[in-house]
Amino acid sequence: MPIIRVALDVPVNTLFDYLAQDVTAQDIGVRVCVPFGKKQVIGVIMEVTTHSLISPSRLRQATHVFQDIPPLPASLLDLFRFCSTYYHHPLGEVVMNGLPGRLRRTKPVAVASVAASRYCLTPAGHAINLSAISARSIIKRRLLAGLQESGGMNIEEVKRLSRRAPAALQEFITLRWVEETLIAPPLTADSLIEITSPGPVLTADQESAVNDVAAKINDFNTWLLHGITGSGKTEVYLRLISLLLRQGRQTLVLVPEINLTPQLEAIFRTRFPAIQLVSLHSGLTPGERVNAWLQAQRGEARIILGTRLAVFTPLPKLGLVIVDEEQDTSFKQQEGLRYSARDVAIFRAKHANAPVILGSATPSLESYYNAINGRYLRLRLQSRAVKNAALPVVRCLDTRSARTKEGFSVPLIAALEKCLALHQQSLVFINRRGYAPVLLCKSCAWTATCHRCASRLVVHLREKQLRCHHCGHQERFPSACPKCGDQDIAPFGHGTQRVEAALAERFPKARIVRIDRDSMRRKNAWQKILKDIQERRVDILVGTQILAKGHDFPNLSLVSILNSDASLFSTDFRAPERLFAQLMQVAGRAGRATISGEVLIQTEFPDHPLYQALRRHDYDALAQTLLAERKTAGFPPYVYQALLRAEALQIAAALAFLARAAAIAKAPEQVEIFDPVPAQMSRLKGMERAHLLIQSGSRKQLQEFLSGWRSKLDALSTHKVRWTLDVDPLEF
Numbered sequence: 001m002p003i004i005r006v007a008l009d010v011p012v013n014t015l016f017d018y019l020a021q022d023v024t025a026q027d028i029g030v031r032v033c034v035p036f037g038k039k040q041v042i043g044v045i046m047e048v049t050t051h052s053l054i055s056p057s058r059l060r061q062a063t064h065v066f067q068d069i070p071p072l073p074a075s076l077l078d079l080f081r082f083c084s085t086y087y088h089h090p091l092g093e094v095v096m097n098g099l100p101g102r103l104r105r106t107k108p109v110a111v112a113s114v115a116a117s118r119y120c121l122t123p124a125g126h127a128i129n130l131s132a133i134s135a136r137s138i139i140k141r142r143l144l145a146g147l148q149e150s151g152g153m154n155i156e157e158v159k160r161l162s163r164r165a166p167a168a169l170q171e172f173i174t175l176r177w178v179e180e181t182l183i184a185p186p187l188t189a190d191s192l193i194e195i196t197s198p199g200p201v202l203t204a205d206q207e208s209a210v211n212d213v214a215a216k217i218n219d220f221n222t223w224l225l226h227g228i229t230g231s232g233k234t235e236v237y238l239r240l241i242s243l244l245l246r247q248g249r250q251t252l253v254l255v256p257e258i259n260l261t262p263q264l265e266a267i268f269r270t271r272f273p274a275i276q277l278v279s280l281h282s283g284l285t286p287g288e289r290v291n292a293w294l295q296a297q298r299g300e301a302r303i304i305l306g307t308r309l310a311v312f313t314p315l316p317k318l319g320l321v322i323v324d325e326e327q328d329t330s331f332k333q334q335e336g337l338r339y340s341a342r343d344v345a346i347f348r349a350k351h352a353n354a355p356v357i358l359g360s361a362t363p364s365l366e367s368y369y370n371a372i373n374g375r376y377l378r379l380r381l382q383s384r385a386v387k388n389a390a391l392p393v394v395r396c397l398d399t400r401s402a403r404t405k406e407g408f409s410v411p412l413i414a415a416l417e418k419c420l421a422l423h424q425q426s427l428v429f430i431n432r433r434g435y436a437p438v439l440l441c442k443s444c445a446w447t448a449t450c451h452r453c454a455s456r457l458v459v460h461l462r463e464k465q466l467r468c469h470h471c472g473h474q475e476r477f478p479s480a481c482p483k484c485g486d487q488d489i490a491p492f493g494h495g496t497q498r499v500e501a502a503l504a505e506r507f508p509k510a511r512i513v514r515i516d517r518d519s520m521r522r523k524n525a526w527q528k529i530l531k532d533i534q535e536r537r538v539d540i541l542v543g544t545q546i547l548a549k550g551h552d553f554p555n556l557s558l559v560s561i562l563n564s565d566a567s568l569f570s571t572d573f574r575a576p577e578r579l580f581a582q583l584m585q586v587a588g589r590a591g592r593a594t595i596s597g598e599v600l601i602q603t604e605f606p607d608h609p610l611y612q613a614l615r616r617h618d619y620d621a622l623a624q625t626l627l628a629e630r631k632t633a634g635f636p637p638y639v640y641q642a643l644l645r646a647e648a649l650q651i652a653a654a655l656a657f658l659a660r661a662a663a664i665a666k667a668p669e670q671v672e673i674f675d676p677v678p679a680q681m682s683r684l685k686g687m688e689r690a691h692l693l694i695q696s697g698s699r700k701q702l703q704e705f706l707s708g709w710r711s712k713l714d715a716l717s718t719h720k721v722r723w724t725l726d727v728d729p730l731e732f
Ligand SMILES: Nc1ncnc2c1ncn2[C@@H]1O[C@H](COP(=O)(O)OP(=O)(O)OP(=O)(O)O)[C@@H](O)[C@H]1O
Pocket: 200, 201, 202, 203, 206, 227, 228, 229, 230, 231, 232, 233, 234, 235, 360, 361, 385, 386, 387, 549, 550, 551, 552, 588, 592
């Protein structure tokens, strides 16, 4: 009987052997149910063979081989293998965590029920009052409420309400309360071309970028599309995608934030109305997700738009990969398999022999370095795309000399006032949510800290709470200082809520909207706000970096930046790069259309090179300076790094483990191992954290060393210590 080698979601880097009847090499990539200990678990067949190191008498039999969907394609299995090798992470975990939740259950997916239709209330349905339905018809009530709240459901979602909800749905359809709309039907390759609506005339920069890539559209190259904010990078993507559509191929588009997907999705859908586009992000229901994934696997979905996890979508006709805002740190997963979706995307493109485009106004220094040394091909867009739109004027407001009131200097208030008078929109950027970052006792200097993390609790005044932004811990706002009993405790510093309150007081008539993770929690909150901004029902936006990225607000003329100085002097060597990117991004929201823009930065360090470069919109100057510093200090991109992270209840245990790990390392000369140190965030969720930095000038040497070391680490006893390897770490 054939033997199958199965990837299982267990933290050991090995495949598991089972006997399976009638299985052939054709079944590689198929899901199987197998006994594991006393349980039945799901796995994926990675190999089919005839011999095993385990004696035949001890081999167990696979319980079930699924035939519900086609096998995972070999290219996806190769991608999983690459990630397992490069990130030194158990293959089974890589494979299983790369699959949608529905494919990880020990039962088949109901492909027949895969939602192709959406059910929405008709005007008649909307007019029905819940109370009009008998209180005993619980299911009908629930369904109606569900349809009202969601604005539309697919059959999966209906079923989740109740087993009998589909019957109620049928009844509603008969009553004409509900109508069914088909989600775009599949198309044949030839019918695609004519359906794209035309775009604007390209700018000269856009045209040459499109032509350069188009000339090599069927070859692997990594292109860095370095275009200033508002230069029309999206249009370049659209033109290239349309080329690929004509070849009947698929494009994978990765974006950093789930918030960005609806906007981009709308742009793509308008341009390619008849094309199957699926969008993959954490906001989908499990049914929607597996459905989108299967459409991609069948090659029906031609454009796959998604956040980092989408990099693991099966794409049989992959022809182009786009990573928008490639510098964004959200492409890096910070737990489990710590992969960088951008880097994995490059591997994918290479494997598919397809071009990959990394787009940004402020590329990561790694990508920039690769572009200047010729490993990547650089495309530049140097002017704004909309006719007569220019980059905003950037000025620093020196807060050493000017007094501020509730965080605002007099000139800034005046600028906001002027904007309001002109009926233009302004944006106040402060990258800290909550009311104030610190709660301070004025008599004994006590500050509120999280008992689980090495962090301060943030004041959320409206909710009368203190919250930890690292672990989510919440507690009541104390009435007196717990240390000295004094009642004179007060919020210190500013967050978005406080800025919003101050503005509301200063400009009582202005329509102010706060945009941060707290205000965005409700479903569809973002779409509603975007609409309000676009339709000019908002005067002042107050927000964190959620606002900074990629959005196009044509009526926005003033951007002001508060409290960015702290990041100038961070211990993290990547902090200046990130701050600069963030400020360039947020500054880039101003003056994108015909009205001109202005950016005001309140700072005590107006002469700092970072602000100087920002004033001149000079990314290259700053990048060169930072690269020179990195070279001297021996930091990436001049070296390659990995971290061995350890956490334990006692810091001593974590450090001791790391010391033992270092002792067995036997690193070659070209690989340097540093001493174990506590992490920058030394305590998180009740665990003490430390790490060991390993670095080398050669990626190959580092990788070879890590492979050997990883198996020795597996053999170390790790009493009460949890450890992981982080290759190309971004956080320390
Ligand atoms: N060739 C063109 N002619 C006229 N308008 C254009 C052209 N190309 C793009 N635009 C418009 O320019 C604006 C900015 O484009 P887009 O949002 O793609 O910029 P971007 O390069 O992605 O900027 P950012 O980095 O700030 O996100 C959009 O409103 C877009 O419709």
